[in-house]
Amino acid sequence: MIEIKDKKDCCGCWACSNICPKQCIQMEEDREGFKYPKVDATLCIDCGLCEKVCPVLHADIADKPRQQVGFLSQHKDDGIRRESTSGGVFSAIAACVIRQGGVVFGAGYRKGTFVVEHQAVDRVENLGVFRNSKYVQSNVGDCYRQALGYLKKDRLVLFSGTPCQIEGFCAFLRGKIYKNLVLVDLVCRGIPSPRVLNSYITAQQQLIGGEFTNILFRDKYYSYQYSSFSIYNRIEKKNYHKGIDSNAYLRAFFNNLSDRPSCYNCRFKKRYRKSDLTLWDCFPIEKFTRELDGKGTTRVLVQSKKGEDLIRKASADLRVVEIEADKLVEGVREMFHSVPMNPLRDQFYSDLNEMHPVQFFQKWFPLTWKVRLNAFVRITCYRLGIYDLAKRYFMLFYKRKDERILASQIRRS
Ligand SMILES: Cc1cc2nc3c(=O)[nH]c(=O)nc-3n(C[C@H](O)[C@H](O)[C@H](O)COP(=O)(O)OP(=O)(O)OC[C@H]3O[C@@H](n4cnc5c(N)ncnc54)[C@H](O)[C@@H]3O)c2cc1C
Ligand code: SF4
Ligand code: SF4
Ligand code: SF4
Incomplete structure (x- = not known):
């Protein structure tokens, strides 16, 4: 029967739980909020199917060329x-x-x-x-x-x-x-884990109020090139749109903290x-x-x-x-290479479980004047119609800066 010894060896695809003839595999959340299979050994008949269908155990990693x-x-x-x-x-x-x-x-x-x-x-x-x-x-x-x-x-x-x-x-x-x-x-x-999203929604509900009607992770509210994390509210003037520069959820994702x-x-x-x-x-x-x-x-x-x-x-x-x-x-990196784990990831998840959601996101992704300035410059470029041109520079600038902010923030905590 399937047993996860190292979390890196389970991508949470649910194949084992779908194949089990006794339906004795439940997908249970761990402390980070990701689901992993848990077998009810009293029902298991040791048929071995769950292991046979695991795409990680039997990963076909060979990249065999063919006509495309x-x-x-x-x-x-x-x-x-x-x-x-x-x-x-x-x-x-x-x-x-x-x-x-x-x-x-x-x-x-x-x-x-x-x-x-x-x-x-x-x-x-x-x-x-x-x-x-x-x-x-x-x-x-x-x-x-x-x-x-x-x-x-x-x-x-x-x-x-x-x-x-x-x-x-x-x-x-x-x-x-x-x-x-x-x-x-x-x-x-x-x-990322659903627990990070839930915690983020709780924090935003406290800060924004009203009733959330839709959440988009890649909204084209500004443009395709400058997409935003958007939260739509029943009260229209409370709608929220922030880009990768200043939205805490996206900053966690693109800093490789929450995967x-x-x-x-x-x-x-x-x-x-x-x-x-x-x-x-x-x-x-x-x-x-x-x-x-x-x-x-x-x-x-x-x-x-x-x-x-x-x-x-x-x-x-x-x-x-x-x-x-x-x-x-x-040059499509994400097609061929995994992102590197952020060395602060363990602390990120341990804080997620221990802190109040609002304080958690404020600690990890403070809206410093530098972050605000970055967002302001981007929105201004977008309004001037030069965002696409400036984007390549932003990507470099933002990545280095956010890494520095994170590191100094954590050193201080
Ligand atoms: C988690 C994730 C990471 C991605 N990473 C990259 C990347 O690094 N680089 C890149 O260029 N593109 C990435 N993409 C793909 C990209 O965001 C678009 O999905 C793709 O360009 C197709 O867009 P579309 O406009 O044709 O369709 P859309 O309508 O935007 O795509 C919808 C499709 O995405 C699927 N989908 C949405 N969310 C999920 C989810 N959580 N799990 C499984 N399927 C989902 C839907 O089932 C549907 O098949 C990623 C997508 C996802 C979901
Ligand atoms: S990077 Fe994407 S495909 Fe790979 S394990 Fe994670 S979710 Fe699955
Ligand atoms: S060995 Fe068979 S019965 Fe047991 S958990 Fe796996 S699939 Fe289910
Ligand atoms: S089949 Fe393998 S990778 Fe998929 S959920 Fe089960 S143990 Fe995890």
Whole structure:
């Protein structure tokens, strides 16, 4: 039976819990708020299936080259693209699957909450629940089993998620190929814990007040290049929008403090995947083409013929520019390399459990005058229409400065 000795060896994909014939594996939260399998030994029949399907235990890390095609793409509907993280390609391919009678699995908020979980959608008008990246680990629940049920009934299924979730699903299917299955994964930097998000929401509720109606981790409120963490409120004037420079949640994420331990040694970072399509951002659009604007573009790496057919079918809703695959992946760090664990991570999580949420975020991410100045300069550049030009400089400046602020803050504490 599955037993996690080192937390780095479990990405939380839920394959073991979905395959267990006795359903005796519960996913339980640890002190950081990440879920890990816990076997009820009194029910276990020692069939060994849970170990067989674990994509970390049997990681196929070889990056075996094969023919690939690359695209840059944007949804033609500007409203859908505005709600999406990058170019809104996921919505176009998901809608295309549904129009063929299919069902789509992805990560969205559980209705009326900010709990992110995998769920199934089979109506185009409900696809909005999947739009925009949620920088928090999604609960897969029994979605692998649900999806298998549809596959067996010959229904077209699109399953989307992080690379480890897609490999977990493939392992759960135990190598069986389904013609009616399309897999879509992302380039994935890492995934924070739901406990950090809950704590952040509690802090913001105390500071802002009102009733939160939506939370977007990558809102295009200012622009695609200067995306913001946005909290929408029933009282409109309380809406909150802050960029990577000054939003505490994003600062934790991009300082590599809040990710799951497995993300610092991710076994799924590679170019040639088990998915049919791999999606990710394209900020420097001008480097590739003048045919697309800078308001959000998705890079699409086609991993299979099935993936290529789907993207071509969906292209009635898309503007598409074909790009050489080698050029598309060139310099994309998050596709190949895990982020380094921040040496202060243990202290971060221990403070998270011990401190009041407001004090916790104020301690770790103080709004010093330097942070405020950085945010002010960025917003001013955005208003002057020169943000895109200035962005490269900001990235360097911000990273070094935030690291220094964090280090000095912790030294003082
Ligand atoms: C946790 C995470 C980390 C990422 N890291 C990078 C990165 O480092 N570099 C980069 O270029 N791009 C990254 N991306 C991908 C990028 O943010 C966009 O998802 C991608 O460009 C597709 O955008 P879109 O506009 O086509 O679709 P969107 O509508 O924005 O994407 C929705 C898709 O993302 C899935 N999704 C959203 N949240 C989650 C979640 N928590 N878990 C699993 N699936 C989820 C949905 O199921 C759906 O398939 C990341 C995405 C996520 C979720
Ligand atoms: S060995 Fe079999 S029965 Fe026991 S926990 Fe694993 S899958 Fe379940
Ligand atoms: S990586 Fe997935 S299959 Fe392996 S132990 Fe963790 S949840 Fe189970
Ligand atoms: S970085 Fe790797 S382990 Fe972490 S969520 Fe992404 S794919 Fe999974």
